[in-house]
Amino acid sequence: MDPRIESHAELLVDHCTDIDRGDMVGVNAPAVAEPLEVALYEKIGERGGIPVGLSLPTRAVRAFAEAVDADDFETPAHALAFLEACDVFIGIRGGENVAEMSGMDPEDMQAFAKVNEPLQDAQMNTEWVGTQFPAPGRAQKAEMGTDDYQDFVWSAIDKDWAEQREFQAQMVELLEAGDEVRIVAGDETDIRMRTGDNPVKNDDGRTNLPGGEVFTAPIPDSVDGSVRFDKPVLSQGREIEGASLEFEGGEVVAHDADQHADVLAATLDTDDGARRVGELGIGMNRDIDRFTYNMLFDEKMGDTIHLALGRAYDDTVAPDNEQNRSAIHKDMIVDMSEDSYIEIDGDVVQRNGTFVFEDGFDDEL
Template sequence: MDPRIREHAETIVDHSVDIQEGDRVVIQLPSEAEDLAVALHELCGERGAIPVWIAHSERASRAYLRNGGTEYETPDHQQALYEETDAFIIARGGANVTETSDVPPENNAAYRRAVKPVQEERLSKRWCLTQFPTSGHAQLAGMSTEAYQNFVWDAVSLDWDAQREFQAEMVDRLDEASEVRIVAGDETDLTFSVEGNETLNDYGEKNLPGGEVFTAPVADSVEGSVYFDIPLYRQGREIKDVRLTFENGEVVDHNAAVGEDLLTEILETDDGARRIGEFGVGMNRAIDQVTYNMLFDEKMGDTIHLAVGSAYKETVGEDNERNESAEHVDMIVDMSQDSKIELDGEVVQEDGTFVFEEDEAAGSEKDEAAASET
């Protein structure tokens, strides 16, 4: 077994979900990630936890969704398992990333509505979503299998305490702000309120890799237009060059150069799917290329992302209404040039550089100058 798999498992167990003696743990992995399952079971055994491995198969999911039509019942037996579970460990890594590309979008939307209570139950527990590097994901990223393995293991093995400290400044600034404005190029000028909502610091706990700060816009406050210039993969299909226009928090116009029919189906899943549930700022500069995997792409430094659909409960203040939806689809804007993030009218990032990075650099230069004078 590659020793990096054991290291990855230790990070998940000790840092991400903090497995303790007696914990009931559900491990959901594809068969391609069996080595990770073995390492996780070893660690659960050492810590006195009780694991159950659920093998996830995209082929099996495709077979069910292609033949199940557009009416699904909530799987109560799965929900019962989740209710009795303390921690979830989920890894992506199937052999064919386009396996579900021929599932009708309306079937997917109907199924997501049916399993929404199950997902809500899982999100209420300790959980970690991560990645196992496979040749299928390497191919999607345009990388060799070895290069992709190195990319994944490097991204999940950062100094997460240092990453948390780096991101804390942005968390504090967002928590103190009322209005956010995003400007990028000629096509993105978007404003929204975050008044009363909470900003979370993602440093490799629920997502591994981590590397973002995120909050929820006030649901009806989003105004303006946004062009997502970084493509995404959803339901085994590409969606590219997405443009959304918002009025009173709702998408009133949308288009995409590729995958517009799928985008339309996503937005029509339910009322909440036409509103923004998450605003995130990518701050992990160890992730420096698009791999068509949102778990990594949304964390890239010099990017922001917005998710249509559900808001995480932890980000919504007591006095604000939470946007609820069976969907949560992240889309990314490159902020590395001709762009800025404003908080209450003050620029906090311009062309990918945060103002607090500039302040820190200036302070270091002064210290060096003072040292040389003495």
């Protein structure tokens, strides 16, 4: 077995989770990720955990969704019971066809997302982590050879996470000490939001592997301004290109896209919370140095920020603050590598991708 797979499995059970004897561990893995699943089961067994697999093959899910009237969708109680019984949940991505859901009715897909929201809630209540197996389908989408894609994935995953956490902690301190965040990029992005006393999270590869971002939740009604996302976002197997949003009082009041504007519209119509921002994230993993159409990696890419429409994570909202709730959490990326800056309470903390605590920040003036 490739030693990088062994290392990947060890990170999942020792760094991302803390599996103890008797822990019920749910594992969701596609067939193409079997080498990692085998290594993972071995590591879980060595630590006394009890793994059980949950398979949700995309092609089969699509066949079901197309065969059933959207009005008949309901939360699968047996899947919910399974997740509620888990102490730990490990999700492995690795589809052979990343466009499997393409062609489905966007409204049907949003209805499907709504009824499955309780499953997401149950998963969030476990000690959970999501990761990626470098499957050929993802390599093809990234326009990389399979071996090159494997090198890319494992270099982003198998790194010194203590060092990465220390680097990111400097950005955490800046956000924690401030309130109003302004993001400016080019001529089409100028957006402000307040974060108040919401917790700022330092993602060092525990709930997502790879990690490499600092994130928090904005106060829902504080988001104002316009933003153009210059990286495409995959939704329901389609690429939304050039999405732009205008916010007033925290809600999207205008929207457009260069491609698949109908998919963007359907996403925004999922529920009331889908028109508000649930997350502000700042990408800081510079081993992720290219866009690969995989949000698990792309949102952590160095010199980027992302906003997520929809659900705000529980641990990013202070007890007395409003939490944005939705059946979706749709991350969308802005490139901050040039002609851009981030302000906190009027002070520039990043300019053209260089942080104030890095050498070269003053050179960007």
